[in-house]
Amino acid sequence: KLKEHQLLGQTDLRLIAPKETLELGSFTIEFIRVAHSIPDGMGLAIQTPLGTFIHSGDFKIDQTGGVTDLNTLAGYGARGVLALLSDSTNVEREGYTIPEKRIGESLDQIMRKCEGRVMVAVFASNIYRIQQVVDSAVRYGRQVAFNGKSMITNCRIARELGYLHVPPGREITLGEMAQTPDSQVAVITTGSQAEPMSSLTRIARDDHRQIKIKKGDTVILSSRFIPGNERAITGMIDNLYRFGAEVIYERVSEIHVSGHAYQEELKLMLRLTQPRYFLPIHGEYRHLVKHAQLAHEIGLPWENLLLAENGQVIRFDREGCRFSDPVEVGRVFVDGKGVGDVGDLILRDRRHLSNEGLVVVLTVLNNQTGDLLSGPEIISRGFISEEEYPELIQEAKNRVLEILAQRPVEDRKNWPEIQKEIRKALQRYFVKSIERRPVVLPLLIPM
Incomplete structure (x- = not known):
């Protein structure tokens, strides 16, 4: 990296x-x-x-x-x-964790019985498990292909450092799989957690350029379902079954140990x-x-x-x-050239804007008297179309005019208080009218 x-x-x-x-x-x-x-x-x-x-x-x-x-x-x-x-x-x-030796025995049984291609999804960092798959594949006369960027990179480094051993002549590329009998193919791939862009997920979506699932294939998920990923993994398993594969995972066979x-x-x-x-x-x-x-x-x-x-x-x-005394920890948000300068409050506002949209209320007032000179103009961004909801926009304008008209003469220049009142009034109105909560930004321009 x-x-x-x-x-x-x-x-x-x-x-x-x-x-x-x-x-x-x-x-x-x-x-x-x-x-x-x-x-x-x-x-x-x-x-x-x-x-x-x-x-x-x-x-x-x-x-x-x-x-x-x-x-x-x-x-x-x-x-x-x-x-x-x-x-x-x-x-x-x-109790105790299952011995790694048992996983090797389970892989042997699967490799021995399967007549078609065997694809094993495993964490690319689990070099010992990858070695077990290689050993089992070689033992039962299969050629080994590695699939997935992190898998290929990790296995290359592991081989250079002496942690992974593939016998000479027993590795093939994905391109050579087509010329190899299905009963002699084992693919070691990433994607056991159904990560959106992982190799096995793309295979299950029929979106992989070189590997297409067909009847007779066996797919092994040699990992546990990490909490939070269950729905994506089960969806991937269903897709693999739809294309004709048999899928083996932790809940049905001993093919993973923590x-x-x-x-x-x-x-x-x-x-x-x-x-x-x-x-x-x-x-x-x-x-x-x-x-x-x-x-x-x-x-x-x-x-x-x-x-x-x-x-x-x-x-x-x-x-x-x-x-x-506690210290501040957690993820640091990098935004442009700023590192850590965007806090929870700003992120909350951004989420609010992305979910509900923005309404800007633009009003021009006399700087001396507080009388209305222009507006109010209402600008909607990501909230509603002003052409489709003209009545809603007009009623919002009327609410602003009412607030300005009801202010006592001596209090018409209290700009922060007026802005606060406009914001609350329009937020209540939008919730009551269409059950939406946009960010309301009143802008009072004194002239």
Whole structure:
């Protein structure tokens, strides 16, 4: 990505490895290997003058698909851990994560039985899963094709770094698929979450230039349905069935395992590190609560369980820990040359304008007496057509004239108050008349 955006030359990249340490001021940081769905996942042991903090990173404990360094974690626990920050994503799931080996066995069964093409949708970052698909495809005599920009890029980098191995002569291009028997084709593609412009979504819409679904194809979604994407994914599955494909996904077969620890693995992390304080991280608020409850079940006192949301600051010192003043966090809106200068209020106004439109009320008044000189003129943008609703516009003008006429002589130059009254009156009128709420902007021009 840095190279793509021409930032690589000005970026200071430092290569790290498990068990290496880094000195940052008074902190000493050791990198601890953890198993996850990406290669070289790392947790952190942060040694400070007050004590050691352990940050689990995204992790699971699976000795078949990447080894989590339990010995190092236990060593820190024996020496004393001040606080543990641990992944909470799968705290609602009991037991242990399914071993990665089981996914390989499921893929083998599918590859062996399918007589047509097999297409496997997987996260492009999940190199271990991609290797499993490649191994299974090669084992059953299939050629492998990679599809999707991020998939092709990630697999190229993974092969260069030695994380992904495709036997010589077993990879084909999408263009070569037509000359290869269907029973000898396996496609690894992006789009498991039905992202609008992803490869599998375009295939399901019959909008892909090189891949067309046909009867006999089998499509495997080797990922979970991420909350919020369910509707798009099920719609994509329906489209694939309409074109004649068989679709296999997590709810009907064991073709995906999470990269995040289940309850028993989370308990093991707590028991190994034996922290004084526990801060659950990475999850919705309900996940944090349930993770704290899990920690209490194995012996941590409630007063040492810290539930914090984004932006909350926890201060540790010699006296213990406490919540401090929060900081502003979240997305930063880049608008033209401005970075972060557009706040929530402006964004709310923009949404309001885009949904309901704008009405400008232009009125010219005598600067000395406040008498009406011209107008009111009403300009509608994105609200209604002035030609189609002349009665509505005229009645709005009449409401403005009534407000001006009813103002006491001594109060006709109170421009802010008059503008406020016009705004409220027209907003009420438009809601009552056509149940719409445009932004009303009265402009009083004194002359």
